[in-house]
Amino acid sequence: GDSVTQMEGPVTLSEEAFLTINCTYTATGYPSLFWYVQYPGEGLQLLLKATKADDKGSNKGFEATYRKETTSFHLEKGSVQVSDSAVYFCALRPNQAGTALIFGKGTTLSVSS
Amino acid sequence: SAVISQKPSRDICQRGTSLTIQCQVDSQVTMMFWYRQQPGQSLTLIATANQGSEATYESGFVIDKFPISRPNLTFSTLTVSNMSPEDSSIYLCSVTSAGGRETQYFGPGTRLLVL
Numbered sequence: 001g002d003s004v005t006q007m008e009g010p011v012t013l014s015e016e017a018f019l020t021i022n023c024t025y026t027a028t029g030y031p032s033l034f035w036y037v038q039y040p041g042e043g044l045q046l047l048l049k050a051t052k053a054d055d056k057g058s059n060k061g062f063e064a065t066y067r068k069e070t071t072s073f074h075l076e077k078g079s080v081q082v083s084d085s086a087v088y089f090c091a092l093r094p095n096q097a098g099t100a101l102i103f104g105k106g107t108t109l110s111v112s113s
Numbered sequence: 114s115a116v117i118s119q120k121p122s123r124d125i126c127q128r129g130t131s132l133t134i135q136c137q138v139d140s141q142v143t144m145m146f147w148y149r150q151q152p153g154q155s156l157t158l159i160a161t162a163n164q165g166s167e168a169t170y171e172s173g174f175v176i177d178k179f180p181i182s183r184p185n186l187t188f189s190t191l192t193v194s195n196m197s198p199e200d201s202s203i204y205l206c207s208v209t210s211a212g213g214r215e216t217q218y219f220g221p222g223t224r225l226l227v228l
Contacts (some may be wrong), residue, residue: 089155100217103156
Protein backbone atom coordinates (compact mmCIF):
# COMPACT_ATOMS: atom_id res chain seq x y z
CA GLY A 1 0.00 0.00 0.00
CA ASP A 2 0.88 3.66 -0.10
CA SER A 3 3.34 4.90 2.51
CA VAL A 4 5.52 7.81 3.58
CA THR A 5 9.03 7.59 5.01
CA GLN A 6 10.60 10.50 6.87
CA MET A 7 14.07 10.91 8.22
CA GLU A 8 14.44 10.01 11.86
CA GLY A 9 14.72 12.79 14.36
CA PRO A 10 15.26 14.68 16.45
CA VAL A 11 16.98 17.31 14.36
CA THR A 12 18.85 19.88 16.43
CA LEU A 13 20.04 23.09 14.78
CA SER A 14 21.32 26.50 15.72
CA GLU A 15 19.38 29.57 14.72
CA GLU A 16 19.97 30.62 11.07
CA ALA A 17 21.16 27.16 10.06
CA PHE A 18 19.92 25.47 6.88
CA LEU A 19 17.23 22.84 7.35
CA THR A 20 16.46 19.76 5.29
CA ILE A 21 13.98 17.10 6.37
CA ASN A 22 13.87 14.20 3.95
CA CYS A 23 10.61 12.62 2.87
CA THR A 24 10.08 9.85 0.33
CA TYR A 25 6.89 8.12 -0.64
CA THR A 26 5.52 4.99 -2.21
CA ALA A 27 2.28 5.32 -4.11
CA THR A 28 0.54 4.29 -7.29
CA GLY A 29 -0.35 7.03 -9.72
CA TYR A 30 0.05 10.67 -8.80
CA PRO A 31 -0.62 11.44 -5.15
CA SER A 32 -0.82 14.89 -3.63
CA LEU A 33 1.93 15.66 -1.11
CA PHE A 34 1.79 17.74 2.06
CA TRP A 35 3.86 18.98 4.96
CA TYR A 36 2.06 19.59 8.23
CA VAL A 37 3.53 21.16 11.37
CA GLN A 38 2.60 20.63 14.99
CA TYR A 39 3.90 23.25 17.41
CA PRO A 40 4.22 22.28 21.07
CA GLY A 41 0.80 21.91 22.66
CA GLU A 42 -1.03 22.86 19.47
CA GLY A 43 -2.97 21.14 16.72
CA LEU A 44 -1.84 20.10 13.28
CA GLN A 45 -1.48 22.88 10.71
CA LEU A 46 -0.92 22.66 6.98
CA LEU A 47 2.48 24.11 6.11
CA LEU A 48 2.58 23.57 2.35
CA LYS A 49 1.42 21.25 -0.39
CA ALA A 50 2.04 20.17 -3.98
CA THR A 51 -0.43 18.35 -6.16
CA LYS A 52 1.58 17.37 -9.23
CA ALA A 53 5.12 16.58 -10.29
CA ASP A 54 7.61 19.49 -10.27
CA ASP A 55 5.24 21.67 -8.25
CA LYS A 56 6.94 23.61 -5.47
CA GLY A 57 5.01 24.33 -2.31
CA SER A 58 6.18 27.21 -0.13
CA ASN A 59 5.11 28.98 3.04
CA LYS A 60 6.83 30.89 5.88
CA GLY A 61 10.22 30.43 4.24
CA PHE A 62 9.80 26.66 3.92
CA GLU A 63 9.86 24.98 0.50
CA ALA A 64 9.38 21.50 -0.88
CA THR A 65 9.40 20.29 -4.48
CA TYR A 66 7.41 17.30 -5.72
CA ARG A 67 10.01 15.05 -7.41
CA LYS A 68 8.35 12.14 -9.11
CA GLU A 69 11.58 10.70 -10.47
CA THR A 70 12.96 10.27 -6.95
CA THR A 71 9.53 9.95 -5.25
CA SER A 72 10.58 12.65 -2.80
CA PHE A 73 9.20 15.80 -1.19
CA HIS A 74 12.02 17.10 1.01
CA LEU A 75 11.32 20.08 3.25
CA GLU A 76 13.89 22.89 3.26
CA LYS A 77 14.38 26.26 4.91
CA GLY A 78 17.36 28.49 4.38
CA SER A 79 17.54 29.99 7.86
CA VAL A 80 15.64 28.47 10.76
CA GLN A 81 14.42 30.37 13.80
CA VAL A 82 13.77 29.26 17.35
CA SER A 83 10.07 29.61 16.63
CA ASP A 84 10.35 26.85 14.00
CA SER A 85 10.84 24.27 16.73
CA ALA A 86 8.03 21.78 16.18
CA VAL A 87 7.19 18.35 14.83
CA TYR A 88 6.98 18.16 11.04
CA PHE A 89 4.88 15.54 9.29
CA CYS A 90 5.10 14.57 5.63
CA ALA A 91 1.87 13.17 4.22
CA LEU A 92 0.34 12.00 0.98
CA ARG A 93 -3.15 11.67 -0.36
CA PRO A 94 -3.55 8.84 -2.85
CA ASN A 95 -4.87 9.84 -6.25
CA GLN A 96 -8.38 8.81 -5.37
CA ALA A 97 -11.13 11.16 -4.28
CA GLY A 98 -12.36 10.71 -0.75
CA THR A 99 -9.27 9.07 0.70
CA ALA A 100 -7.61 10.26 3.88
CA LEU A 101 -4.04 11.43 4.29
CA ILE A 102 -1.31 8.93 5.04
CA PHE A 103 1.33 10.32 7.39
CA GLY A 104 5.00 9.73 7.98
CA LYS A 105 6.24 9.21 11.52
CA GLY A 106 7.10 12.87 12.04
CA THR A 107 10.42 14.64 12.61
CA THR A 108 11.06 16.73 15.68
CA LEU A 109 13.03 19.92 15.03
CA SER A 110 14.66 21.78 17.87
CA VAL A 111 16.29 25.15 17.14
CA SER A 112 18.47 26.86 19.73
CA SER A 113 19.60 30.48 19.85
CA SER B 114 -10.86 26.55 4.77
CA ALA B 115 -12.82 24.88 7.54
CA VAL B 116 -12.89 25.69 11.24
CA ILE B 117 -13.23 22.59 13.38
CA SER B 118 -14.03 22.40 17.07
CA GLN B 119 -13.83 19.36 19.30
CA LYS B 120 -15.31 18.63 22.71
CA PRO B 121 -13.95 17.87 25.18
CA SER B 122 -10.49 19.29 24.66
CA ARG B 123 -9.11 16.88 27.25
CA ASP B 124 -10.33 14.33 29.76
CA ILE B 125 -9.08 11.90 32.34
CA CYS B 126 -11.10 8.71 32.49
CA GLN B 127 -11.17 5.49 34.46
CA ARG B 128 -10.57 2.18 32.73
CA GLY B 129 -13.70 0.39 31.65
CA THR B 130 -15.65 3.57 30.99
CA SER B 131 -16.52 5.19 27.64
CA LEU B 132 -16.01 8.70 26.30
CA THR B 133 -17.78 10.37 23.39
CA ILE B 134 -15.88 13.05 21.48
CA GLN B 135 -17.76 15.58 19.41
CA CYS B 136 -16.55 17.24 16.21
CA GLN B 137 -18.30 20.31 14.81
CA VAL B 138 -17.38 22.01 11.52
CA ASP B 139 -18.38 25.53 10.55
CA SER B 140 -19.38 24.49 7.02
CA GLN B 141 -20.71 21.46 5.20
CA VAL B 142 -17.92 19.09 4.28
CA THR B 143 -17.69 16.05 2.10
CA MET B 144 -15.40 13.84 4.11
CA MET B 145 -14.82 13.52 7.85
CA PHE B 146 -12.10 11.38 9.34
CA TRP B 147 -11.03 10.34 12.83
CA TYR B 148 -7.34 9.86 13.66
CA ARG B 149 -5.45 8.75 16.74
CA GLN B 150 -2.06 10.12 17.75
CA GLN B 151 -0.45 8.08 20.49
CA PRO B 152 2.21 9.79 22.62
CA GLY B 153 5.23 10.67 20.53
CA GLN B 154 3.81 8.92 17.49
CA SER B 155 2.39 9.81 14.11
CA LEU B 156 -1.25 9.99 13.15
CA THR B 157 -3.13 6.78 12.48
CA LEU B 158 -6.46 6.80 10.68
CA ILE B 159 -9.20 5.14 12.69
CA ALA B 160 -12.13 5.50 10.31
CA THR B 161 -13.93 7.57 7.73
CA ALA B 162 -17.25 8.90 9.01
CA ASN B 163 -19.85 8.57 6.29
CA GLN B 164 -22.95 10.72 6.38
CA GLY B 165 -26.07 8.60 6.61
CA SER B 166 -24.29 5.26 6.67
CA GLU B 167 -21.91 3.22 8.76
CA ALA B 168 -18.32 4.40 9.16
CA THR B 169 -15.52 2.72 7.23
CA TYR B 170 -12.87 1.40 9.63
CA GLU B 171 -9.18 0.87 9.01
CA SER B 172 -7.44 -2.37 9.77
CA GLY B 173 -7.04 -2.81 13.51
CA PHE B 174 -10.04 -0.68 14.46
CA VAL B 175 -13.54 -2.04 15.02
CA ILE B 176 -16.96 -0.53 15.43
CA ASP B 177 -17.58 -2.07 18.84
CA LYS B 178 -14.56 -0.28 20.25
CA PHE B 179 -14.87 2.99 18.31
CA PRO B 180 -18.50 3.59 17.33
CA ILE B 181 -18.90 6.64 15.10
CA SER B 182 -21.91 8.70 14.18
CA ARG B 183 -22.33 11.31 11.47
CA PRO B 184 -25.90 12.56 11.43
CA ASN B 185 -25.25 15.47 9.04
CA LEU B 186 -22.58 17.21 6.96
CA THR B 187 -21.19 19.32 9.81
CA PHE B 188 -21.09 17.01 12.85
CA SER B 189 -19.64 13.68 13.94
CA THR B 190 -18.95 11.82 17.17
CA LEU B 191 -16.37 9.19 18.07
CA THR B 192 -16.86 7.04 21.15
CA VAL B 193 -13.95 5.27 22.78
CA SER B 194 -15.55 2.30 24.54
CA ASN B 195 -14.44 0.18 27.47
CA MET B 196 -11.25 2.20 27.77
CA SER B 197 -7.88 0.92 28.88
CA PRO B 198 -4.64 2.85 29.50
CA GLU B 199 -3.55 1.91 25.95
CA ASP B 200 -6.30 4.18 24.64
CA SER B 201 -4.52 7.21 26.07
CA SER B 202 -3.94 9.34 22.98
CA ILE B 203 -4.90 12.49 21.17
CA TYR B 204 -7.98 11.94 19.01
CA LEU B 205 -8.30 14.23 16.02
CA CYS B 206 -11.21 15.02 13.76
CA SER B 207 -10.29 15.96 10.20
CA VAL B 208 -12.28 17.14 7.19
CA THR B 209 -11.98 17.84 3.50
CA SER B 210 -14.38 19.55 1.16
CA ALA B 211 -14.87 19.92 -2.56
CA GLY B 212 -15.11 16.27 -3.45
CA GLY B 213 -12.35 15.19 -1.13
CA ARG B 214 -9.47 16.44 -3.26
CA GLU B 215 -8.83 19.61 -1.35
CA THR B 216 -6.71 20.29 1.69
CA GLN B 217 -7.44 18.22 4.77
CA TYR B 218 -8.00 20.30 7.91
CA PHE B 219 -7.63 19.13 11.48
CA GLY B 220 -9.41 19.93 14.69
CA PRO B 221 -7.45 20.86 17.84
CA GLY B 222 -7.70 17.31 19.15
CA THR B 223 -9.01 15.69 22.32
CA ARG B 224 -6.33 14.63 24.78
CA LEU B 225 -7.45 11.51 26.58
CA LEU B 226 -5.72 9.96 29.58
CA VAL B 227 -7.03 6.65 30.85
CA LEU B 228 -6.04 5.61 34.34
